[in-house]
Amino acid sequence: MLRSFALLKYKLSEEAELVLLEERHTSELYAVTSSNPAYLRRWLPWLDSTVTPWDTRAFIQRGLRLLADNEGFNCGLWYQSRLAGVVGLHSLSSANRHVSIGYWLAEQAQGKGLMTSACRVMVNHAFKVLALNRVEIRCAVDNVRSCAIPIRLGFKHEGVIRQAEWLYDHFVDHNVYGMLAHE
Numbered sequence: 285m286l287r288s289f290a291l292l293k294y295k296l297s298e299e300a301e302l303v304l305l306e307e308r309h310t311s312e313l314y315a316v317t318s319s320n321p322a323y324l325r326r327w328l329p330w331l332d333s334t335v336t337p338w339d340t341r342a343f344i345q346r347g348l349r350l351l352a353d354n355e356g357f358n359c360g361l362w363y364q365s366r367l368a369g370v371v372g373l374h375s376l377s378s379a380n381r382h383v384s385i386g387y388w389l390a391e392q393a394q395g396k397g398l399m400t401s402a403c404r405v406m407v408n409h410a411f412k413v414l415a416l417n418r419v420e421i422r423c424a425v426d427n428v429r430s431c432a433i434p435i436r437l438g439f440k441h442e443g444v445i446r447q448a449e450w451l452y453d454h455f456v457d458h459n460v461y462g463m464l465a466h467e
């Protein structure tokens with residue numbers, strides 16, 4: 285039973301909503317990522333391999349496969365009817381009842397609390413709909429805006445993974461933040 289299908293749409297506010305990313309969103313999503321690659325490239329590793337709309341479609345298809353396999357999914361975040369970012373659940377382990385959250389926002393959509401409220405919805409979905417026990421967020425230690433999100437949501441800082449991610453030409457260390465169902 286794919287309980288994840290319960291999430292097709294989540295309203296965040298009068299102006300913002302999360303919607304499962306489907307192939308019909310390809311050109312809109314490609315337009316957002318290709319409009320400001322330098323900004324996203326600073327902290328995300330996939331910009332150099334996202335050069336055509338087909339790459340974006342492949343990303344969306346991978347998200348739908350995750351959903352079909354009950355291993356996560358990706359949602360678009362629409363703000364004022366425009367796609368403003370992506371938030372997803374990944375690395376879902378049914379055996380360990382654990383999942384990770386990943387996210388990004390278009391530069392001009394920052395500073396409004398959109399991703400914090402999207403992550404709050406994802407955390408509730410993980411605990412209440414998927415009945416998981418642990419939600420994790422990892423952020424590069426110098427990615428201050430990203431680290432602020434789990435801190436704002438009350439996650440615990442659990443440690444640092446050294447050289448956790450290769451970003452084009454250098455490694456970055458990751459802060460690990462976790463929240464448990466009983467918290």
Ligand SMILES: CC(C)(COP(=O)(O)OP(=O)(O)OC[C@H]1O[C@@H](n2cnc3c(N)ncnc32)[C@H](O)[C@@H]1OP(=O)(O)O)[C@@H](O)C(=O)NCCC(=O)NCCS
Pocket residue numbers: 323324327328387388389390393394395396397398399400401422423424427429430432433
């Ligand atoms: C990480 C990222 C999503 C953070 O974006 P953000 O806009 O700072 O996060 P939020 O949408 O939660 O907004 C929080 C900001 O809105 C403000 N805000 C306004 N209303 C708010 C509300 N109701 N609730 C919470 N914050 C609110 C907060 O004060 C904060 O602004 P500040 O940092 O100037 O104090 C964004 O910087 C990004 O996508 N960066 C590039 C990709 C990336 O780093 N991804 C993460 C990889 S781990």
